[in-house]
Amino acid sequence: MNEDLPYGSEIRTDYRTGEMCVVVPGRENRPKEVEEEDTAAGDLSKCPFEPDTVDRKNLEVMHTGGDHWDIMVIRNKFPELSGNTPLMSGEGFFAYTSGYGYNEVVIETPKHGEKLEDFDEGKIKKWLDVLTEREEGLYGKRYIKSVMVFKNYGAAAGASIAHAHTQIIAWPELVGTQRVELDRIKRFEAENRQCLYENAISKEGVRTMIEGNGFVTLAPFASRMAGESMIVPRRHVNYILELTEDERYELASTIKTVISTNKKMFGQQPYNMVFHELKSEKDFHFHIEIYPRLAKLAGIELGQDVFVNTIVPEDYAIRFRENFTQS
Ligand SMILES: [Zn+2]
Ligand SMILES: [Zn+2]
Structure with missing residues (x-):
């Protein structure tokens, strides 16, 4: 104290x-x-x-x-x-x-x-x-x-x-990104009558890294960090408890694949992994974000909240798929 x-x-x-x-x-x-x-x-x-x-x-x-x-x-x-x-x-x-x-x-x-x-x-x-x-x-x-x-x-x-x-x-x-993401999910739902994350799964196309039965892994369009990825369940699940046993096994192997493949591509780098979920908000769509820390945060990031990403997400996804299928 x-x-x-x-x-x-x-x-x-x-x-x-x-x-x-x-x-x-x-x-x-x-x-x-x-x-x-x-x-x-x-x-x-x-x-x-x-x-x-x-x-x-x-x-x-x-x-x-x-x-x-x-x-x-x-x-x-x-x-x-x-x-x-x-x-x-x-x-x-x-x-x-x-x-x-x-x-x-x-x-x-x-x-x-x-x-x-x-x-x-x-x-x-x-x-x-x-x-x-x-x-x-x-x-x-x-x-x-x-x-x-x-x-x-x-x-x-x-x-x-x-x-x-x-x-x-x-x-x-609710803090930070939880508030921002929930707000954007609700607005997207109101305007499009569709879940923002399910829309992302169907539209990201070239930036899709892994397509599993229950989960899709993407390099999001406006990734802030080089080598950023997002694991999203196909099913609308707002909270980890709602995942089925099969989904848990698939999520486990997906996380292992993403971290191992990143390691193969970038070497043993520091990274952060964050689970985004909200138990009380049915509109929220569970997802996991993984950010290799290949670059330091600097003035533009800290001062203006704009991130400089030196790897085009599309290229990261292509390289990831090559490395993933070779392993
Ligand atoms: Zn959803
Ligand atoms: Zn120890």
């Missing part, structure tokens, strides 16, 4: 743009393991996600994974939001909400150095099941309006620990 803010952290709305930020003091104390080691060869005594260092009897453990765990969920030690924070908000010029919410960390494997794309399809499917279970748990908490799953891989993508993990953040309101 800090002296600067009454509730530890705050979600603030920018009076200039209407965009939100989370102000979290004291995060510079987080571990910085990744900077020293981006591979399996690190000092494991410093890794907080080793089987020996994670205390399974600890109350902070949300999903034990059993005696011989292969996926474990713990509370984030350095959370942006806290369930102990009273939910408060203020309107007006300095609009804010107190930093109420939850952060959890899904440790994907007990083996340091193993990566998500190394897992077989069954293990990745299990990871999806655990994510679903925890999302349900967090949606069950008071005042929680949206839950987001994301993965940072590599220091340049914001990961502070090398050991394979995914994060879940639960917000007391």
Whole structure:
């Protein structure tokens, strides 16, 4: 806890743009393991996600994974939001909400150095099941309006620990892209009587990377990042819980394919993966976005929110299909 803010952290709305930020003091104390080691060869005594260092009897453990765990969920030690924070908000010029919410960390494997794309399809499917279970748990908490799953891989993508993990953040309101995307989905539906994402699946054509039974993977028309991709279910599903068993297996193998093929094309690069979904909004269409971090964000991106993408999405899709079919 800090002296600067009454509730530890705050979600603030920018009076200039209407965009939100989370102000979290004291995060510079987080571990910085990744900077020293981006591979399996690190000092494991410093890794907080080793089987020996994670205390399974600890109350902070949300999903034990059993005696011989292969996926474990713990509370984030350095959370942006806290369930102990009273939910408060203020309107007006300095609009804010107190930093109420939850952060959890899904440790994907007990083996340091193993990566998500190394897992077989069954293990990745299990990871999806655990994510679903925890999302349900967090949606069950008071005042929680949206839950987001994301993965940072590599220091340049914001990961502070090398050991394979995914994060879940639960917000007391809809934030950022969730609001923007929901608004555009609703407008598109009203004007065209069709789901925006189902329209994208049918129209992206040359930018289609993988066509599966249940999922289509695209390089979106206006991708912000070089090598950006989006995995979209063909069926209208707004929330991960609604995916069938078959769809989960297909999603698992699709995620593995996208990350492995990107690695083949670009080498082992940092990346972010973000699940876009909203349990309460039936109009929303579930999708997963993956952004390799091949370039740094600079002035145009930060100052004007316009991204410079140096790989034409059409070309990325062509190269992806070539690399994918060769493997
Ligand atoms: Zn480790
Ligand atoms: Zn849809």
